[in-house]
Amino acid sequence: MSCMLLIPAIHREDLLATRVAGLTLAERLYHHGRKAGMDRILITVAEDSELWSIPILKSCLASNYSDTHCANIDRCIVCKPGILPDIECLKWLSQVEIKQDELLEFQGLFIFKPSGQGFELQRAFEHDGYSSLLEFLRTHLLEKTNACENGRIFDLTIDANVARVEKILFRSLIKSTEGFMSRHVERRISLAISRRLVNTPTTPNQITLLSILIGLAGAWCISLGTGLLQVTGALLFLLHSIVDGCDGEIARIKFMESRLGGILDFWGDNIVHAAIFTAIGVAWHNRTGSILPIMLSGVAVAGTFLSALLIYLSTMRKKASEEGPLYTSVASSPSNARIVKVADFLSRRDFIYLVVILAFYRHLDWFLVASAIGTMAFLAMLIWIRHKGQPG
Numbered sequence: 001m002s003c004m005l006l007i008p009a010i011h012r013e014d015l016l017a018t019r020v021a022g023l024t025l026a027e028r029l030y031h032h033g034r035k036a037g038m039d040r041i042l043i044t045v046a047e048d049s050e051l052w053s054i055p056i057l058k059s060c061l062a063s064n065y066s067d068t069h070c071a072n073i074d075r076c077i078v079c080k081p082g083i084l085p086d087i088e089c090l091k092w093l094s095q096v097e098i099k100q101d102e103l104l105e106f107q108g109l110f111i112f113k114p115s116g117q118g119f120e121l122q123r124a125f126e127h128d129g130y131s132s133l134l135e136f137l138r139t140h141l142l143e144k145t146n147a148c149e150n151g152r153i154f155d156l157t158i159d160a161n162v163a164r165v166e167k168i169l170f171r172s173l174i175k176s177t178e179g180f181m182s183r184h185v186e187r188r189i190s191l192a193i194s195r196r197l198v199n200t201p202t203t204p205n206q207i208t209l210l211s212i213l214i215g216l217a218g219a220w221c222i223s224l225g226t227g228l229l230q231v232t233g234a235l236l237f238l239l240h241s242i243v244d245g246c247d248g249e250i251a252r253i254k255f256m257e258s259r260l261g262g263i264l265d266f267w268g269d270n271i272v273h274a275a276i277f278t279a280i281g282v283a284w285h286n287r288t289g290s291i292l293p294i295m296l297s298g299v300a301v302a303g304t305f306l307s308a309l310l311i312y313l314s315t316m317r318k319k320a321s322e323e324g325p326l327y328t329s330v331a332s333s334p335s336n337a338r339i340v341k342v343a344d345f346l347s348r349r350d351f352i353y354l355v356v357i358l359a360f361y362r363h364l365d366w367f368l369v370a371s372a373i374g375t376m377a378f379l380a381m382l383i384w385i386r387h388k389g390q391p392g
Contacts, residue, residue, distance in 0.1 A: 003075045003094045004040040005033040006121065008129035010063075012081035013049045018156055021166045022198035022254045025084060025156060026051050030060060031255040036090035040073065044124045065125040070118035075111065078137075080130055082157035083108035084165065089151025096146075103141035107153045112137055170195060173249050181350045182245075190245035197250060204251035204258075207243060208265050215240030215272030222276065225283030227362055233279070234359035240272055241352050270308040274301045276355070280368045293365065296372040303375025310382045 007029060009016050016026035023031070026043060033041040041060040045051050052061060062068045077093050079085065085093070093111060098104055104111040114120050120140075123133040137143075154165045170191050174183055197207070218236030221229045247265060251257045281297025284290070358367050 002039045002073050003037075003077065004042060004070075004073045005029070005036075005038045005077050005079060005090065006124060007043045007079045007081060008124035008133050009081045010044050010046055010125060010127060010129035012128070012130065013045050013051055015082040015157065016043070016045075016051060018082070018162065019199065020084065020156065020162060021169050021195075022250075024051070024054065025082070026057055027054060028084060029079065030057060032085065032087050032090055035087045035255075036094060038077075038090065038094065042068065042070075042121075042124075044129050063125070065122045068121075070114070070121045071116060073114050073118055073121075076114050076121070078110040078112070078124075078130075078133065080108040082155065084154040084156055085109060085148075086151045086154075089148055089153055092148070092150035101142055103137050103143045105143060105145045106148050108155060109148075109153060110134065110137065112141055166195065169253060170249070173252055181353055182241075186242050186245055190242050190249060193243070194246045194249040194253070197246065198253060202250070204247040204256055204261050205264060207247040207250060208261065208268055211240050211244040211247065212268040212272060214243055215268075216275055219272070219275035219279040221279075222359070222364065223279035223282045225286050230283065230362070230364060231356075231359045234356040234364075237272075237276055238352050238356055241349050244269065266312070267308065270304055274304050277301050277304065277368060277371055280364045284365050284368065293368060296368050299372040300368065300375050303372070303379050307375065307379045307382055310379070310386065314382075314386060 007016070007026070009026075016024060016029075018025045020028055029043070030041055043051070043057065043061050045061055045063060047063045049061075049063075051057055075094065075098065077090070093106065093109065096104065096111065098111055098113060100113050102112065112120075120133070120136060123129065123136045126132040152168075154161060154168075156162055156165065173191070174187050214236055218233040218240060221233030221236060223233075224230070244265070247261070251261055277300035278297050281293040281300075284293035355364065355367055358364050
């Protein structure tokens, strides 16, 4: 079934220029339509519209019906300028049952089945195209008002709604699989930062690189081995984790996810973790002269990178053709296996708060001992999952 998302915006282009979380409404509608699997996205605008200057929209903008192929569309979802359906809503609307003589209305969205030639769509190119098309459809089809049963529909023609919608969109970025502290502490801070960065030219990869530098600075402070500097290093490690959350938030909210970004984020985190393990061992060795902390650091670093390599080979290398995100679980597909759930739990970063607490009490050596054991136990779990044929 061929499904078109149509936004008739002749002389209403100003509504589509409204910025929502770093993108114009037109761009966001385009991305929502693509993610929802729309076969065709068509935005009708005047020839002098500023929307023509947005590269990503070039493929779906049109100002003249004669230049547009609208035949053989089985279903058309008409979106009123200023209305934003989310991705789940569009997915559901593309499957909702509709008869040939019906016009279904959903809070500013209308669905109908065009004729084989799609001549009805010509009205979308007339002056005030949305009203012209809707008037024609209401004359020839039986209109039925319905409630949206899946997803949400936002009306951005009300100024106050833009801030509310942005807040909802950012909240939707919090994943249920995140650790307790990550959801309730780090995300609150990172989302506040991301909301201020989203309308700037800052890219997710730039944020990732910044977070790596912050983490390495934290490792350097810890390696110096004095109380205050180690506390500073631990706090920088925590800041690294917070900033690291911003790159994914910006990437997802602005549809800038990429394989390169996913790989940079994944390996950057592991490099920082390895640097922290090394720094604790160096500080401990400098304080005592013992070779044990160097050995423990080596074990923790080896466990970290071997685990990362196994996850990469098992769950990430297979996704070379995908845009991202790349790493969401130690298994390549969802699994209810207990060992997978335990491994996913251990891969979360709530342990960073333990680093901060132990730094305050000058007992980071305890953390290094636990890390040497824990990284090897985690590696053993990953090998077991792969050997037993669990997903991933």
